[in-house]
Amino acid sequence: MKMKTQRLYIALAVVFLIGIAIFAQTLILHEKRAKRHDILNKGNYLVSLIALHPIDDFAGEKRNFFVKTIAEQISSEGLIYCFIHDQAGNPLLALAPHDIEGKIPQDIQRRALYVDGLTQQTFKTIGANNVINEFAKPIFENGQKSGTVRLGFNLPSISLFTPQRVKLMAIMAFFAIAMAAFVYYGVTLALQPLREVNQNFKSMYVDSTPLSTDSVPNGGINEVIKDLEQSVVKLREKYSKIRAENVDLTTKCGVISFEKNNVFNILESINHGILVTDIQDNVSHMNSYMLNLLDKNRDDVIDHPLADVLGHDQITAFVLQQEALKQSKNASYIEATFPELAAGEIFQVSLSYLKGKEGAIIGKVISFKNITSEKTAERAKHEFVTNITHELLTPLTTINSYNEMLMDDEVDNKELQKEFYNTISEETGRLTRLVKNLLNISQIEMGSMTLNKGLVKSDWLFDDCITTVEGTAQKKKITIERNLPDNFPSLFGDKELLKVAIINILGNAVKYTPEDGHIRFTLSEQDDLVVFEVIDSGYGISKEDLPHIFDKFYRSTDSRITEQTGSGLGLALTSEIIRLHGGEIEVTSEPDEGSHFVIRLPKEEYYLGKQ
């Protein structure tokens, strides 16, 4: 670094000296030019002035005057010689050093004597090499050339180191050095902040460099510029890196923002109420579902105490209780209702704890899940199990009791005995049907139902179904009208399951038709379909019940229906069996007028004549 600085100083000194030399040379040239110009003016003037006089003046009385005047000029104004020639070129007057004439080249004199106008010639004296400017002008009298005046001026030699010039140069050198010192000091001062900036730049890309002005290198401007260039390169690299990082961060921010929106949207679209609190139990988030449930605006709940927002003593007590028990590991829940806000609906309120990165609890998450349908289904299931138990145990009780009477010989009347045996048989059949229905519905639900398909003669199916229900129908004095076609189409299916399906329809018709009623059971063929129709004059089905009669466990609330035993499985099972056979079932009904069930099943191309 020092070598560079020394070289710079030497270079500056050389430049300074060259500058001084050029300046001195310029001064000399300028002075020479000025002198030459001065001589030119003076020569022109003097020669013209002298040439104005008649030639005789230089030979007559005035000769001395001219001699004296010109002699003064020679001594003080650089005039070396003065020759005045007559018309023939003979010298009339010669004021010159004694040896000068012989040193003037002949062609110079000749040209001066024969030219009719003012001439100015520069030449070097022979032998001495002095540079002389000669001015010559002819003297005219009455239009005739009467003579020639020649004046020779010596071009003075100019010394570089004249006292005046040395003084001037010394002053100038002083001012130049002072200026240089001043400029140097100024530049140093000006560079100082630049160096600091450079150092700061460096500290930006070299993290280990301490940010201190003490270590700022005191280099020259080249070094500073070089450093600055390096700094700029490094800064560009740093900028590129930062820009790349910025792009990366922007992308990450975008991803985070997207994910945040996603989480928010999930919370918003979730079909539960979600309420989040901070560590002070103030609400920090509540999704739209929860806001709708509580009928509140977001601004009314955020940062408000949980207890105030909920206004639900049961849930508040639950939260406090859970907190007291410190059950932070597992979520716990209660069932709660909001009679004024959501009448008839049941919510499962779950509490879990919101944890930070280090596992510390930073709030609570309370979710509100509407479990009304689950509770309804649970209740329906419970009712179903109760019903089924009742339905199973009732025929068992009958069989058991009747059997007990028979075994105890308490029934000695033959007719009564027959009635008892029939009842036991009927109840056994009832029990069997119920168990089969349960098994079938269970298999259908599990998707494990296997159809034992074969050719089914529709008239046999028809007769089997009638036989099953006609005993009950007779007891109720219900007439069953049979409508049969001339030819009986065949079916391809599971005969036992098809019997279950049709008997469920027929059995319901008998069950829900009052005494002395009428049932029409029709078998027909329509295109490629075998159609069974059951039309009864029973209680009919209400408009409210009609869309649900094929739902599992569904039972009408009509007292005429509820007073009959039933599991709510029959029609659901029928619908599934018909569906499994590629058929369809439809029903039309009017309350108090009766119902009309139609079962359509694909037929097989196999006919039997009417038996």
Add this chain to the structure above:
Amino acid sequence: MENNKRVLVIDDEVHIRRVIELKFKNQGYHVTTATNGEEGLDLIKTQKPDVVITDIMMPKLDGKTLCERANEFKKEWPFLTIVMTCRISPTEQEWIGKLEDTVFIEKPFSLSSILKCIDQYFGK
């Protein structure tokens, strides 16, 4: 065999009504039957039976409501209520404990067990 006790059988199941009726008539009881809870409650008021045998699941008025209402009459005259049920759960035990002279009999029961229950009540 003559017995002055009056028995009311309430059940929507005809076969159960029928077999209990026959059994108790053979034992000399005066037996009346009803097909639903509403009809049964009317007969309790009018006939003031000594024994009421009732099912739980019945149309119009279920057995539990019937028992609760019948319990009010027991201040006027005491009678035994036998409730035929499928399952005696702790909830039902708790419920029946609040009623006067009311007992459960679980299905499927034997007719002799009902008779035994009645005999115990009347201190035979």
